[in-house]
Amino acid sequence: MTQSQAPYAPPRRPMSFxxxxxxxxxxxxxxxxxxxLEVGRTRLLAAGLMLAVAFAVVGLRLVGVSLLAESQEPRxxxxxxxxxxxxxxxxxxxxxxxxxxxxLPAASLFGNPRQIIDPAGTARRxxxxxxxxxxxxxxxxxxxxxxxxxxxxxxTPRQQHEVNRLGIxxxxxxxxxxxxxxxxxxxxxxxxxxxxxxxGLAGIEQAFEQRLRGSAQPLALSLDLRVQHILSEELAxxxxxxxxxGATGLVFDVETGEVAAMVxxxxxxxxxxxxxxxxxxxxxxxxxxxxxxxxxKIFTTAMALDRGAVGLQDGFDVSRPIRVxxxxxxxxxxxxxxxxxxxxxxxxxxxxxxxxxxxxxxPAQQTFLDGLGLTRMPDFELPEVGQPMLPTPWREINTMTxxxxxxxxVSPLQLVSAVAAVVNGGDLVPATLLKRRDGDRIVVRRVLSxxxxxxxxxxxxxxxxxxxxxxxxxxxxxxxxxxGTADKAIGRRYARDxxxxxxxxxFPMDRPRYVVFAMLDEPKGTKTTHGYATGGWVAAxxxxxxxxxxxxxxxxxxxxxxxxxxxxxxxxxxxxxxTVFAAN
Amino acid sequence: MSRxxxxxxxxxxxxxALGLFHVKYQVQRxxxxxxxxxxxxxxxxxxxxxxxxxxxxxxxxxxxxxLAERHLGLVPLDSSRLVRLDDLPRRAARLExxxxxxLDAILARARSKQ
Numbered sequence: 001m002t003q004s005q006a007p008y009a010p011p012r013r014p015m016s017f018x019x020x021x022x023x024x025x026x027x028x029x030x031x032x033x034x035x036x037l038e039v040g041r042t043r044l045l046a047a048g049l050m051l052a053v054a055f056a057v058v059g060l061r062l063v064g065v066s067l068l069a070e071s072q073e074p075r076x077x078x079x080x081x082x083x084x085x086x087x088x089x090x091x092x093x094x095x096x097x098x099x100x101x102x103x104l105p106a107a108s109l110f111g112n113p114r115q116i117i118d119p120a121g122t123a124r125r126x127x128x129x130x131x132x133x134x135x136x137x138x139x140x141x142x143x144x145x146x147x148x149x150x151x152x153x154x155x156t157p158r159q160q161h162e163v164n165r166l167g168i169x170x171x172x173x174x175x176x177x178x179x180x181x182x183x184x185x186x187x188x189x190x191x192x193x194x195x196x197x198x199x200g201l202a203g204i205e206q207a208f209e210q211r212l213r214g215s216a217q218p219l220a221l222s223l224d225l226r227v228q229h230i231l232s233e234e235l236a237x238x239x240x241x242x243x244x245x246g247a248t249g250l251v252f253d254v255e256t257g258e259v260a261a262m263v264x265x266x267x268x269x270x271x272x273x274x275x276x277x278x279x280x281x282x283x284x285x286x287x288x289x290x291x292x293x294x295x296x297k298i299f300t301t302a303m304a305l306d307r308g309a310v311g312l313q314d315g316f317d318v319s320r321p322i323r324v325x326x327x328x329x330x331x332x333x334x335x336x337x338x339x340x341x342x343x344x345x346x347x348x349x350x351x352x353x354x355x356x357x358x359x360x361x362x363p364a365q366q367t368f369l370d371g372l373g374l375t376r377m378p379d380f381e382l383p384e385v386g387q388p389m390l391p392t393p394w395r396e397i398n399t400m401t402x403x404x405x406x407x408x409x410v411s412p413l414q415l416v417s418a419v420a421a422v423v424n425g426g427d428l429v430p431a432t433l434l435k436r437r438d439g440d441r442i443v444v445r446r447v448l449s450x451x452x453x454x455x456x457x458x459x460x461x462x463x464x465x466x467x468x469x470x471x472x473x474x475x476x477x478x479x480x481x482x483x484g485t486a487d488k489a490i491g492r493r494y495a496r497d498x499x500x501x502x503x504x505x506x507f508p509m510d511r512p513r514y515v516v517f518a519m520l521d522e523p524k525g526t527k528t529t530h531g532y533a534t535g536g537w538v539a540a541x542x543x544x545x546x547x548x549x550x551x552x553x554x555x556x557x558x559x560x561x562x563x564x565x566x567x568x569x570x571x572x573x574x575x576x577x578x579t580v581f582a583a584n
Numbered sequence: 585m586s587r588x589x590x591x592x593x594x595x596x597x598x599x600x601a602l603g604l605f606h607v608k609y610q611v612q613r614x615x616x617x618x619x620x621x622x623x624x625x626x627x628x629x630x631x632x633x634x635x636x637x638x639x640x641x642x643x644x645x646x647x648x649x650x651l652a653e654r655h656l657g658l659v660p661l662d663s664s665r666l667v668r669l670d671d672l673p674r675r676a677a678r679l680e681x682x683x684x685x686x687l688d689a690i691l692a693r694a695r696s697k698q
Contacts, residue, residue, distance in 0.1 A: 099640035105630070182641035229645035476663045548662040558663035 088177050090211070091218040092191055092204055094225045095258075095435045099182055099218075100191050101205065101270075103198070106178035107160040108153040111142055115170035119143040122168050126151060129162040153196060154178045179205070185267040187228055189283040190221065190259075190382070190433060193270035202273070202281075204433065207383050220435040222258035227251050230549045231261045235518060238542045239265055242523035242533060248284035248412055249542070251550070252515040254420045254506065256436050257429035260514065262286070262413075284521070287384040289409040293486025294348045294535070295419075295504050296405030300357050301345050301459065302422050303368040306452040309360040315340035318351040324397055329354055329404075332485070332534075345459045346467030348483060350404040357403030358396070365399050371447040372418035373428060374410050381433045386411045405486055406494075416517045419504050423460070423480070423512045426453045461509040472505050472540035474547040476558025480512075481505030481543065483535035488522070498522045503539035507547055513556060518542040673697045 092101040109130075116122055123139035130152050141149040154176060155163070163171065179194040192203020200206035208219060235247040251261035264284040268276030282288065304310045319336040322329040331349050344352030357365055369375055377387045389409035391398040401407035413431060421428040427444040436442070460480030463469045468483040484502040487494040502519035506512040518539045525531035529538065551558060652658040673694035 098643065099636055102633070102637045102640075104634055104637055180637055182637055183644055186644070186646075226645060229649075233646070474663065549660050551663060552661045552666060557668075558666055 087216045089179065089194075089198055089213060090216055092212070093218045093220050094187075094223045094228075095220060095260075096224065096226075097218075097220075098225045100187050100221070100223075100225070101179060101181050103177045104180045105175045106154040106156070107173040108176045109151045109155055109160075109163055109171060109173060111149050111151055111171045112147050113142045113144050113149055113170075114147050116142045117169070122171075125166050125168070126163065126171075129166060130155070130159055181270045183225065184269050184271070186232060187223060187225065188267050188270045189264045189285065189384075190223060190262050191270060192382075193273050202384065203382060207381050222253070222260065222433055222435045223262070224251075224260045224554075226553055227546075227550050228261040228263065230553075231516075231518075231546050232263045232265070232267075234542045234545045234549075235263055235265055235520075238518070238520060238523075238538060242520060242526060242529075242538050244520040244523040244538075246279065246284055246521035248288070248519050248521075249546070250285055250412055250416045250515075250517045251546070252416045252420055252431065252517070254424040254512050254515055255429070257417065257420070257431050257442065258436055259413075259431060259433050262433075264288075283382070283384045284412070284519075286380060286382050286411055286413045287386045289386040289388055289411050290500055290519075291406045291409045291486050291489055292415055292502060293405040293484040293500065294350075295415065295482050295484035295502060296402065296408070297345060297348060297353050298419055298422055298456065298460070298482050298504070299369060299372065299374075300353045300365075300403040301341065302448055302452055302456050303365060304341075304356040304360045305455055306368070306448040307360050307364050309364070310341055310356055312341055312455060316344065316352050316355040318344070318349050318355075320351075322351055322354055322400070324400060327397075329400065342459055342462060345482075346463040348463075348468050353403040354400045357399050362394060362396055362399040365402065366394055368447075369402075369408070371428070371445070372421055374408070374414050374418055378411070378414050378417070378431065380413065380431055385413075388414065405484060406489075409489070412517055412519060415504065416515050419506065419517075420512075420515045421447050422453060422456050423506045423509075423515065424453065425450045457506075457509050457512070460506065464505070468534075468536040469503060469505070469540050471536060472503055472543045472547075474507070474544045474551070474558075477547050477551055477556065478508035478510060478559065479505050479544065479547055480507070480509035481540075483540060484519075485534040485536075499533060501533055501535040501538045503535045503543050505540075505543045505547070507551075508556065508559070513554075514550075516543045516546055518546070 089103045091099055091103075093099050109126075111122075113119070119142035120139050122142055123135045126138050127133050127135035133152055138151055141151065151171070152159075155173075160173065164173075177198055179198055181188070181191060181193070188203075190203055192205035192207075193201055194205050195201045200209045200212070204219070204221065205212070211219060231249045231251060235249050238244070239247040247263075247265040249261065249263045250259065252258075253260055262285045264282070266280045268280040273281065305312070315338050317338045318331060318334070319338075321331075321334075329350050331347075331351055333347070335343075335347060335349070339347065339349055339352050341352075341356070343349075344356065360368075366375075375388060375390055377385060388411070391402075391407050398407050417429065417431045426446055426448040428447045429442060429444050457480060460482060461478065462480075463483075464473050464479050464481055469479075469481050472479050472481055472483075481504050484500075484504070486500045486502075487496075488498040488500055489495075490498070500519060500521055501523050502517065504515065504517045506515045520533075520538050520542075523533040523538045525533040525537070550556075649660070674697065
């Protein structure tokens with residue numbers, strides 16, 4: 001409003017303080033007012049700017065996230081993994097993927113004694129529902145003043161259902177991982193078992209603890225469960241027929257060193273190892289060391305041939321027993337004449353073997369057996385591996401007894417891998433229980449020449465065709481091998497009536513694929529075996545039946561009955577039954 | 585003019601808020617569905633794992649051979665039951681005229697080959 005529109009005021013003399021500011025339409029800022037207003041305005045601007053920036057960021061981010069960002073899987077919802085049992089401990093499977101050991105959820109029963117109304121009655125009903133439980137123990141636990149007490153861990157689903165049905169308050173279940181073995185006693189010594197806290201206590205479970213916990217991938221073993229079953233069934237049948245106290249067997253892949261089957265009888269249930277006795281828990285195949293007897297003649301003959309100490313045409317007079325110190329070495333079925341080297345082998349002559357070993361000499365024998373891995377503990381994946389027993393010092397008398405398999409105790413596992421080296425062309429392949437992948441490099445060591453291996457294959461085939469191993473001949477499979485009957489060593493003496501009867505065979509002998517070993521502990525003769533309980537009578541048939549059943553499974557074709565096509569033939573003058581002729 | 589603009593902005597705010605909450609609840613619903621699906625997957629995976637163990641148990645070789653013997657009448661295979669194609673009698677030569685159709689001769693030939 002201009003001065004002219006102001007209400008009429010009486011004129012008065014104008015004074016200095018009357019001076020009014022110039023009338024304008026805007027307010028003129030000066031001094032503190034201006035400053036305050038300026039500050040206020042700046043603050044408003046700043047706040048507005050911040051808000052604008054914030055909203056701009058939100059807007060840009062919105063556009064960015066919805067239009068420009070990579071469309072990825074939404075992050076998995078944080079569901080509580082109540083049971084991830086398969087990832088806690090890996091499965092153990094055989095070479096074909098059959099599950100041998102796996103982890104399953106099991107309910108463990110615990111109670112809160114403070115909440116239990118009637119401890120005695122509860123204990124009675126629980127003991128009735130759960131096997132192997134003591135009513136007294138449960139009652140004592142429930143009557144205590146604690147707030148937590150395990151009653152029974154790792155119940156089966158049926159037991160869990162029974163306990164649930166009782167409907168007793170104060171009892172609770174907690175799910176725990178439980179190690180389960182679907183095939184039970186069949187592969188018990190190989191797979192082993194795990195304890196209550198799922199830590200391995202024996203076998204592969206123990207040896208590969210870190211691997212099983214670290215990776216969820218199943219651990220593939222070299223075992224073929226079908227062959228394992230065949231071997232186990234045949235050994236059990238023989239064990240029953242000849243009333244042996246134990247039996248063991250191995251099937252070994254000659255080229256890759258994979259153990260296709262490892263059986264030790266009696267066996268045990270890995271889900272309940274506490275109930276098993278020490279005989280059943282003992283792994284006779286890898287942990288037990290035995291004086292193998294005549295199967296060692298394979299090594300004696302191979303050594304003598306490889307070192308050039310004898311040739312196939314040579315021979316020895318075995319009519320007289322050998323007397324050394326206070327021992328007399330005789331043959332089981334003496335042939336009182338000169339025997340050629342092949343005959344010594346196929347008729348399993350102790351005297352002849354001693355002569356051959358002495359021809360080669362003690363250092364040669366030591367080096368040879370050392371090279372075959374028979375003098376040191378083998379490097380094997382199982383924790384249950386036996387230390388071989390050697391004579392110290394190794395004198396000539398020891399050389400003589402070792403030549404026919406006494407005085408040096410080895411495990412069946414060592415024996416089988418050594419024989420595999422003899423028949424596969426002379427390479428010692430390390431035994432393994434893990435499946436070998438294609439392209440795995442296998443470190444082998446040459447232990448004898450391919451020619452010696454060829455000769456040994458021929459001799460072993462002869463031993464089955466014409467010698468003591470006749471009952472091991474599976475038609476069409478060209479089985480070769482050696483029988484072994486050893487007196488059991490009890491302390492420092494030998495038992496008179498306790499024997500270990502074994503047979504080691506390989507097939508097909510022109511190009512062996514597998515070595516099969518069967519051993520019976522203390523077999524007794526029967527009427528069918530004319531009272532004999534030697535390797536040729538009790539163990540060789542087991543090997544024959546195993547080979548007949550596993551050949552078709554593993555794709556090994558049986559040849560026609562008569563043709564031995566492919567077996568390396570020698571035309572070698574061999575003395576056979578006293579006449580010299582050329583044999584092949 | 586400004587009142588109109590203010591009104592437009594107000595409407596925009598309301599629409600924006602409504603849209604925002606609609607989307608938010610949709611996302612929540614979808615996340616809940618995802619959670620359910622994943623729980624269900626976990627459950628099924630456990631079931632598969634347990635069934636694998638059961639499958640292995642049911643495939644015990646002893647059990648299978650027992651069943652095969654009882655229900656199928658099968659016995660273990662051995663080499664005597666295997667033949668090769670070469671062992672089979674050769675197919676008779678193509679016959680040009682019926683004069684050569686001598687069944688006895690053909691059968692005799694086949695039998696001698698076995």
